[in-house]
Amino acid sequence: MNFNPNSSFLYTIATIVITFVIVQSLFFLIRAYRRAKVIGMDMGQIRKTIISTAIFTIAPAFSILLGVITLSKFLGLPLPWIRLSVIGAITYELPAATTTANALHVSLSDTIMDPKAYSAIAWVMTLGIMPSIVLVPILLKRIQRGILSIKNKDGKWGELFITAMFLGMISAFLGMVFSDVRSGLVGWIPIFILLFSAALMAICGVLVKVRKINWLQNYALPISMLGSMAFAAIITPLIK
Amino acid sequence: MNNKNKSYDDMTHFYGQIWIWTAIVLLLCIPASICIYYNAWPGFTPVLKGLLGVAPIFWTVGTIEVITYTPMLGTGSSYLAFVTGNLTNLKVPSALTAMENNKVKAGTEEGDIISTIAVATSSIITTLIIAAGVLLLAQLAPIINSKALQPAFENILPSLFGGLAVVYVSKNWKIALTPLFFMIILFLIVPSLAGSVGILVPVGALISIGAARVLYKKKMI
Numbered sequence: 262m263n264f265n266p267n268s269s270f271l272y273t274i275a276t277i278v279i280t281f282v283i284v285q286s287l288f289f290l291i292r293a294y295r296r297a298k299v300i301g302m303d304m305g306q307i308r309k310t311i312i313s314t315a316i317f318t319i320a321p322a323f324s325i326l327l328g329v330i331t332l333s334k335f336l337g338l339p340l341p342w343i344r345l346s347v348i349g350a351i352t353y354e355l356p357a358a359t360t361t362a363n364a365l366h367v368s369l370s371d372t373i374m375d376p377k378a379y380s381a382i383a384w385v386m387t388l389g390i391m392p393s394i395v396l397v398p399i400l401l402k403r404i405q406r407g408i409l410s411i412k413n414k415d416g417k418w419g420e421l422f423i424t425a426m427f428l429g430m431i432s433a434f435l436g437m438v439f440s441d442v443r444s445g446l447v448g449w450i451p452i453f454i455l456l457f458s459a460a461l462m463a464i465c466g467v468l469v470k471v472r473k474i475n476w477l478q479n480y481a482l483p484i485s486m487l488g489s490m491a492f493a494a495i496i497t498p499l500i501k
Numbered sequence: 502m503n504n505k506n507k508s509y510d511d512m513t514h515f516y517g518q519i520w521i522w523t524a525i526v527l528l529l530c531i532p533a534s535i536c537i538y539y540n541a542w543p544g545f546t547p548v549l550k551g552l553l554g555v556a557p558i559f560w561t562v563g564t565i566e567v568i569t570y571t572p573m574l575g576t577g578s579s580y581l582a583f584v585t586g587n588l589t590n591l592k593v594p595s596a597l598t599a600m601e602n603n604k605v606k607a608g609t610e611e612g613d614i615i616s617t618i619a620v621a622t623s624s625i626i627t628t629l630i631i632a633a634g635v636l637l638l639a640q641l642a643p644i645i646n647s648k649a650l651q652p653a654f655e656n657i658l659p660s661l662f663g664g665l666a667v668v669y670v671s672k673n674w675k676i677a678l679t680p681l682f683f684m685i686i687l688f689l690i691v692p693s694l695a696g697s698v699g700i701l702v703p704v705g706a707l708i709s710i711g712a713a714r715v716l717y718k719k720k721m722i
Contacts, residue, residue: 264539274531281527282585282628285520289581290621292516293614296509302611310599310615314622317598321591321661322630324654327645329631330638342635343531346628347524348586353559360554365547376541383532384543385551393563394525397583398518401571408572408608418717421676423572423607424669425713427597428677429706430569431669433698434589434662436684436705440695450652451659458663466667482598485664490653493660497652 264376266337275339279346313479320487325351332358335369336382344386348394354386361385446500453496458489509610510576513617517580524584562699569703573597573607577617585624589699594661595623601668675722679712680705 412419
């Protein structure tokens with residue numbers, strides 16, 4: 262069988278995987294939506310949540326698509342399409358592909374035509390990220406029992422514990438934005454963007470609380486994110 | 502016990518386990534079917550060589566992500582988000598923001614429902630956009646790859662976390678000060694750590710939990 266990284270066989274696999282992801286997502290979405298109705302949650306607010314999450318997702322989804330395009334130059338389209346629709350992220354898939362290609366002395370500048378190297382990369386991409394999916398069914402109940410026991414002992418501390426975890430995650434990513442400042446003004450660009458995003462969110466917050474523009478609350482994050490991405494596109498060429 | 506007597510959370514675990522184990526089998530079938538169809542088995546050594554380059558970091562990050570993110574996400578969205586991926590830049594912020602806007606807490610049934618709805622919506626939209634992008638690649642590639650848009654895509658994380666910080670840090674600034682100060686100093690001293698930020702998430706979480714505990718004991722929060 263002649264190998265082609267863009268063959269109809271690989272597109273068929275991609276279609277099966279993408280269908281699986283959509284069906285699984287729809288299954289959980291419908292189940293949660295029905296449960297919300299049963300326990301009397303505000304369904305209007307739930308529908309707003311769906312719309313605002315969809316809007317918020319658009320920009321990161323295009324960035325993921327950019328990752329698919331980047332990898333497709335070397336791996337063809339189907340494999341990056343599969344990998345970035347299921348489990349993967351470009352931050353992992355790119356090093357996995359390049360490390361394996363380097364180990365096999367395969368050039369990254371041309372489209373891969375060696376089926377053995379291609380299958381080796383597919384195995385490394387799959388196995389190299391396995392713990393994050395295998396550990397969920399094994400550990401999830403235990404982790405939840407641990408959190409529940411903290412909450413049962415002291416309800417207020419249980420809530421603070423979860424809040425502190427959120428803040429720990431946010432702090433790590435906020436700190437990372439400062440990693441390039443020593444490289445001069447260019448290194449400050451991510452900080453300017455961060456501050457712009459924060460300012461947009463603060464303005465949205467004021468408009469919601471003071472001006473009572475309540476619909477804005479659901480769209481504040483997409484607005485601050487898309488607004489600051491636009492800001493990034495404007496200030497980066499000016500500074501560079 | 503009959504399924505009818507089980508709670509929503511019990512049944513979410515039941516269905517979640519089925520879906521996630523099916524996903525694991527499906528994931529393993531992808532490289533296996535490539536090997537069988539093209540009769541191209543790479544052998545143990547090339548795979549091991551590739552794995553040695555990524556597994557030590559990504560197995561650690563993967564394990565850390567499970568421990569850190571599952572309490573934030575809740576049951577249904579954990580089973581879904583860890584299959585569909587892109588947790589840090591998409592699924593976790595989606596879930597957190599949706600819970601915040603709906604004024605529900607992680608770890609409650611309402612929180613679990615909202616988080617699941619957010620992660621499922623985000624997964625569907627992402628999958629559809631990527632699929633549409635693949636189908637319309639010739640038309641979309643020049644736009645997405647354009648130099649004008651490059652800085653926007655390169656700065657998704659500051660664009661996202663700036664807004665999130667206002668929501669969470671402003672409400673809990675006393676807890677946030679210590680981990681934030683620590684992380685900024687750390688990244689200023691060792692900029693190369695930016696590539697392993699995933700490993701620093703639990704470090705930030707531990708510092709934050711420690712700071713919260715001290716403040717709580719001193720009745721300052």
